[in-house]
Amino acid sequence: MIKIFNTMGKKLEELQTVEPNTVKMYVCGPTVYDYVHIGHGRTFVAFDAMVRYLKLRGYNVIRVQNITDIDDKIIKKAQDTGKDWTEIVDFYLKDYIDAMGQLKVEIDQHPRVSTHIKEITEFIQGLINKGHAYVAPSGSVYFDVDTFPSYGLLSGTKKEEWNQGEEFMKEKRHPYDFALWKAWKPGEPYWESPWGKGRPGWHIECSTMSTRYLGEQFDIHGGGVDLVFPHHENERAQSEALLGKTWVKYWVHVSYLTINKEKMSKSLKNIIPLNEAIKKWGTNTLRYWFLTAKYRNTIDFSEDSLSQASTSLRRLKDAMGVLRGIIKAGPKYYSNDEQVKTQRKIISLIQKFHEALSEDFDTATALSYIHEIATIVFNEIQTSEDFMGAMLALDAFRQFNYVYGVMDEEFNLAYDNLNKVIDAVVEVRNILRAKKMYDLSDQIRDVLSKAGIKLLDSKDKTTWRFE
Numbered sequence: 001m002i003k004i005f006n007t008m009g010k011k012l013e014e015l016q017t018v019e020p021n022t023v024k025m026y027v028c029g030p031t032v033y034d035y036v037h038i039g040h041g042r043t044f045v046a047f048d049a050m051v052r053y054l055k056l057r058g059y060n061v062i063r064v065q066n067i068t069d070i071d072d073k074i075i076k077k078a079q080d081t082g083k084d085w086t087e088i089v090d091f092y093l094k095d096y097i098d099a100m101g102q103l104k105v106e107i108d109q110h111p112r113v114s115t116h117i118k119e120i121t122e123f124i125q126g127l128i129n130k131g132h133a134y135v136a137p138s139g140s141v142y143f144d145v146d147t148f149p150s151y152g153l154l155s156g157t158k159k160e161e162w163n164q165g166e167e168f169m170k171e172k173r174h175p176y177d178f179a180l181w182k183a184w185k186p187g188e189p190y191w192e193s194p195w196g197k198g199r200p201g202w203h204i205e206c207s208t209m210s211t212r213y214l215g216e217q218f219d220i221h222g223g224g225v226d227l228v229f230p231h232h233e234n235e236r237a238q239s240e241a242l243l244g245k246t247w248v249k250y251w252v253h254v255s256y257l258t259i260n261k262e263k264m265s266k267s268l269k270n271i272i273p274l275n276e277a278i279k280k281w282g283t284n285t286l287r288y289w290f291l292t293a294k295y296r297n298t299i300d301f302s303e304d305s306l307s308q309a310s311t312s313l314r315r316l317k318d319a320m321g322v323l324r325g326i327i328k329a330g331p332k333y334y335s336n337d338e339q340v341k342t343q344r345k346i347i348s349l350i351q352k353f354h355e356a357l358s359e360d361f362d363t364a365t366a367l368s369y370i371h372e373i374a375t376i377v378f379n380e381i382q383t384s385e386d387f388m389g390a391m392l393a394l395d396a397f398r399q400f401n402y403v404y405g406v407m408d409e410e411f412n413l414a415y416d417n418l419n420k421v422i423d424a425v426v427e428v429r430n431i432l433r434a435k436k437m438y439d440l441s442d443q444i445r446d447v448l449s450k451a452g453i454k455l456l457d458s459k460d461k462t463t464w465r466f467e
């Protein structure tokens with residue numbers, strides 16, 4: 001059983017999918033007006049780990065993550081830089097797609113607002129027809145919050161507390177009504193609509209595109225915690241007003257990545273671009289670091305915490321090197337009592353790993369069990385050369401990697417031949433060492449190290465791992 005924390009109702013709930021064995025997930029993606037940063041990376045990788053765990057547990061998962069390519073901030077950036085808004089969007093969209101690819105975040109559909117205007121205007125028309133929205137004299141369309149009695153249930157915010165700024169007060173029925181369609185102003189991009197030239201408001205895009213790709217009811221709708229109000233509250237109001245039923249089953253929100261205890265944010269100008277971070281620390285270390293924290297806890301950036309993550313991941317790779325050596329030596333036909341005890345410990349740690357991930361995708365606790373297995377590898381399996389223990393530990397690491405995606409090189413079939421070549425080189429080096437030709441054997445170690453392969457010499461054996 002998988003439990004998931006639902007922001008709606010603020011409690012852990014058992015995952016019961018709308019369609020059997022299928023999880024449909026919509027994550028609010030970036031507004032492409034600046035470099036994608038590691039704060040976004042944290043949220044998108046957190047959902048990635050959820051997707052991977054659900055797949056490991058046998059679910060089909062469909063993940064849709066939108067791209068906001070029309071927005072006040074994009075228009076402002078275009079005006080400030082004297083560029084066309086499409087140029088801004090193309091540039092930062094590429095930056096985002098590159099980063100997601102490098103970070104190994106798998107997304108099935110990336111719908112863009114600008115390619116869904118027809119669907120958005122139909123959604124808005126539906127709301128007008130049902131009396132939930134009204135057209136103001138300017139041609140802007142607003143959602144009439146008073147027509148949706150359960151407004152505020154998701155975030156716990158009272159509509160009266162929402163101060164929307166003065167600009168549109170005059171034409172709105174209530175200060176808390178929000179824009180579905182914004183009438184055109186000179187200098188802004190526009191599309192034709194039944195209410196004249198204009199562009200969509202922010203919230204309506206996600207209601208429209210999620211429903212289009214995932215249906216009128218889907219399982220998980222997520223994003224960072226900053227989206228609970230007003231974005232998700234408004235999305236829910238629009239969607240349930242139009243569809244007349246519960247729209248999303250589980251609302252899931254990831255806490256902030258902070259820097260100096262402040263939210264990392266484009267608007268606060270304290271960002272570390274994701275692509276720079278990938279270059280500096282590498283995909284594996286970054287993913288690992290993101291997942292060392294439970295997704296509902298804040299993670300604070302520091303160079304130190306990243307270097308700790310790197311060391312800690314290296315420890316797991318070292319353990320893999322040990323396992324590889326033992327397994328390569330071939331099966332044993334008997335396990336002694338101590339070895340059987342070790343094997344049972346590993347089986348129970350694998351169960352705990354699953355329990356942690358099943359309890360609201362607790363990647364932090366699950367990771368601690370994988371490290372306990374690594375300790376067993378170093379302290380017990382390595383010395384007793386326990387083949388079955390090594391096989392069980394390898395399986396634990398394979399499942400771990402399926403979810404965390406931080407040591408693919410170790411498992412990727414494409415690396416099989418490379419593994420054989422490295423084994424052969426290590427064997428030649430062992431012969432050289434046996435003949436006390438240390439100069440040459442050290443040279444081999446250095447050359448391999450330059451190629452990202454680290455040799456680990458112990459008493460009478462050499463294991464290796466990818467850096």
Ligand SMILES: Nc1ncnc2c1ncn2[C@@H]1O[C@H](COP(=O)(O)OP(=O)(O)OP(=O)(O)O)[C@@H](O)[C@H]1O
Nearest residue numbers: 029030031039040043223224256257264265266267
């Ligand atoms: N510092 C952060 N930590 C975790 N998630 C974040 C952070 N900043 C943004 N996100 C999440 O990333 C997704 C895309 O965000 P979007 O581009 O709308 O960012 P934003 O909040 O407007 O960014 P910014 O605050 O940097 O201008 C959203 O789900 C948002 O909640």
Ligand SMILES: [Zn+2]
Nearest residue numbers: 028029206231
């Ligand atoms: Zn959204």
